[in-house]
Amino acid sequence: MKVLVVEDNESVCSMIDMFFSKDGISGEFVHDGLKGYERFKSEKWDLLILDWMLPGIDGVTLCRKIRDEKYTVPIIMLTAKDSESDQVLGLEMGADDYVTKPFSPLALMARIKAVTRRYQSSTHNQVMVQNVIKTEHFHINKTTREVLLQGKEITNLTPKEFDLLYYFIQHPKQVFTREQLLESVWGYSFYGDERTVDVHIKRLRKKVETPSNPFFHTVWGVGYKFDE
Structure with a gap:
């Protein structure tokens, strides 16, 4: 597993690198945003x-730039900003998760594993027919991570976002609480941080819905359901 860390605090980098070594992760550390972007573009x-x-x-601008260029690599933000608006902003810009400084290295490693677990599992050799779902509007392939909406690729x-969409499509019309979605899609507790679900639902709505075709429905007082 290759991880690029763009962090200007060398002490933090040294601490992360130590835990990467214990878990067999190959980490590369860059201390400048522009140089980090160039290094990111240079390989996978x-x-x-x-x-x-x-x-x-x-980092927020860099995250948005990477997402605007259609890269789907998992992104975790490290931030000393602990206000709700700052954390939501990071998610809005396309981050999959965030960790607030000061943080426990063990907590960071847990989040790294949770963010990448489902993404990596899709690359394993599996029976193709078990990973393709076709509905009235969607054709979604878990193995290749391709999504077609009315024949047009998203x-x-x-x-x-892919994991969340795939999970909902697997369970049409079933109502899920935010806690259930965090546990099933993210793979661990966000310690009550339910707005993470709201932000991801909001982003999915922008990317796959139209006024005439809403798919994600808010069930007030409970959570969300997917219904075509």
């Missing part, structure tokens, strides 16, 4: 970790 990465405050270009989904 399994995960990107971005600090919020960086010289050259900040190419700008992040890994976690």
Whole structure:
């Protein structure tokens, strides 16, 4: 597993690198946002970790730039900003998760594994027919991570957006609480941080819905359901 870490605090980098070594992760560390972007573009990465405050270009802008260019690599933000608006902004820009400084290295490793677990599992050799779902509007392939909406490919989904869409399509009309979605799609507790689900639903709505075709329905006081 190859991870690019763009973080200007060398002490934080050293700590992360130590835990990467224990888990057999190949980590590369860049301390400048612009240089991090250039390094990101130079080869394929399994995960990107971005600090919020960086010289050259900040992590949020870098995250948005990567998503605007249709890259679907999982992204975790490191941030000293702990306000709700800042955390939601990071998710709005396309991050799959965030970790607030100061953080436990073990907690970071748990989030890395949770973010990448479902994405990596899709590359395993599986029976193709078991990973393709066709509905009235969607054709979604879990193995190749391709989504067709009325025959047109949707190419700008992040890994976690794909996972969430696939999960909903697997369970049409079933109502899920935010806690259930966090556990089933993210794979671990977000410690009550339910707005993560709201942000991802909002982004999916923008990418796959039209006024005449709403798919994600809010069930007030409960959560969400997917219904074509």
